[in-house]
Amino acid sequence: MIIINDIDELNSYLKITNKNSLGFVPTMGALHQGHISLIEQSTQENKHTIVSIYVNPTQFDQVEDLEKYPDVLEKDIIKLQKANVDALFIPDYKDIYPDDFSYKINESRLSNDYCGAHRNGHFDGVLTVVMKLLNLINPHKAYFGEKDYQQFILIKNMVNAFFMKTEIIGCPIIRESDGLAMSSRNLRLTSKQRVLAPQIYQTISSGCSIKQMELKLKEFGFDVEYIQLLDNRLLIAAKLGNIRLIDNVETLLTQETQL
């Protein structure tokens, strides 16, 4: 696996790579099986797979969340080598933001709702970094997890809105055996919180009304930010202490039956 540290090195790599069959998986590192599943889909569908690890500061609305983001690059590199990744791109702030974030992508509808209603500027940061990475790499296909369903829809719509050439592919949510959606944030849960956390998935899969779901999770000690329908999905964000968890499931609930 080639490790690429800056844009010059990236451009040299791209010159010798068949761009007609290049898959790209953007990540923020602290890799788990959820990330690996995206990578596996990319290595199956493309001749070359490039992964990026970049903890994008512009998408964090809480300084603590950014500061506590796990940094385990050595371990990540071993996982990526095992997964047969061809290239790992590890840019830094000056590579990605030569403009110091004076230009940004702003979506003005969907990004204000769901997670966007609780995380000021989050999706500006996400869409801007994804736009930059796609422009730099220009992959044939790029892979995103449906765990971040709102993010996936916003990126897919952005690519359509700006006539970008990359095909955006959504990949299913990978869960722990008790149902908890895998996330690098799970590492920060205390052992008590870790026991409670699967209640999120169990509750949104229960088929109860949204009000009943909220009540049940509150009884368990969750601070529920929202439970809302988007397309045929029921999306949730809830906090255990300071740790904010998100998840979603396909649902038969509709706008009429949800209450």
Ligand code: AMP
């Ligand atoms: P992150 O490193 O958290 O930015 O995630 C990088 C990519 O992995 C995003 O497209 C996420 O949606 C995806 N991802 C994270 N966790 C999971 C999961 N449990 N299942 C599937 N995809 C995931």
